[in-house]
Amino acid sequence: MYSDKVMEHFQNPRNVGEIEDADGVGTVGNPTCGDLMTIYIKVKDNIIEDIKFKTFGCGAAIATSSMVTEMAMGKTLDEAMEITRNDVAENLEGLPPVKMHCSNLAADALHAAIDNYREKKGEKVEGTHICSTCG
Ligand code: FES
DSSP, X not given: OOOHXXXXXXXXOSSBSOXXXXXXXXXXXXXXXXXXXXXXXXXXXXXEEEEEEEEESOHHXXXXXXXXXXXXXXXXXXXXXXXXXXXXXXXXTOOOGGGHHHHHHHHHHHHHHHHHHHHHHHHHHHHTOOOTTTO
């Protein structure tokens, strides 16, 4: 049912865990099955220099998490934002149709982590602005 690549990533997932001082964190849930995935990123000079994941889900969800972290590592934030659900599935040499929804979690969690990083950065910039009213 699963490709060798899916089985390999499921049995030997890359980048499992949590980054304590992550620059961005994204969590998404799958309403169909109730599974949850969190992705943590460290960003330097606009590049994802470290990425980890925690997934409470099926084997396909674990394999897609592992794959998306491999695909995003070392990429710029814009490049990582372009990784689609289909890219993840294709890199795993396909997923059974009934499991395609599992790959949604991985790409969505990655994008959520990047959004979170950008939001935090935005807040930081705002927090240091000099208000023309109060100086
Ligand atoms: Fe829930 Fe795959 S069955 S993510």
